[in-house]
Amino acid sequence: MTTQKPEIYRTPVGLLNKQVTVSQFASTGADARGQATGDWEDVDTVWAAVQPLTGRWAEYARQLCEHATYRVLINYRADVTSGMRLSCGQRVLYIETAIDQGENGHTLELLCTEARS
Numbered sequence: 001m002t003t004q005k006p007e008i009y010r011t012p013v014g015l016l017n018k019q020v021t022v023s024q025f026a027s028t029g030a031d032a033r034g035q036a037t038g039d040w041e042d043v044d045t046v047w048a049a050v051q052p053l054t055g056r057w058a059e060y061a062r063q064l065c066e067h068a069t070y071r072v073l074i075n076y077r078a079d080v081t082s083g084m085r086l087s088c089g090q091r092v093l094y095i096e097t098a099i100d101q102g103e104n105g106h107t108l109e110l111l112c113t114e115a116r117s
Contacts, residue, residue: 015073016047021087022080040085050072050088068096068111076100076108086112 022045035043050070070093072086086093091111101107 015049016075017048017050017086018049019045020050020074020093021045022077022084023087024084041082043079044077046074046077048088050085050093067113069114070112072110072112073101074108075092075108076105080108080110083113086110091115 022043023040024043025036025038026041029034029037031037048071053069053071068104072082072093074080080095081098082090084095084102092114092115093110094115095110095112099111101109
């Protein structure tokens with residue numbers, strides 16, 4: 001009897017064609033109105049596939065995150081979560097949702113909103 005291997009959701013290396021910097025907010029306290037103060041600290045720079053949401057992907061993403069405008073794929077990292085941000089050139093993307101595709105620790109799908117200037 002042979003066992004069938006589970007499907008692996010690996011991101012093809014050729015799709016990971018942009019370098020993005022992952023950052024997290026480091027709070028240093030609160031201002032007079034109770035808003036967190038601090039700065040963004042870089043965690044790491046990783047290769048990613050950065051895709052604007054269109055068509056079916058936009059419909060799918062907006063079921064999970066109403067304002068998502070980008071889908072970003074990276075190799076799985078447990079330390080990348082919602083509330084962090086990505087810098088890709090002049091573009092800043094805030095991570096709204098992080099999904100382990102296939103729940104096997106290979107590819108992390110990030111649904112993001114673009115920062116408005």
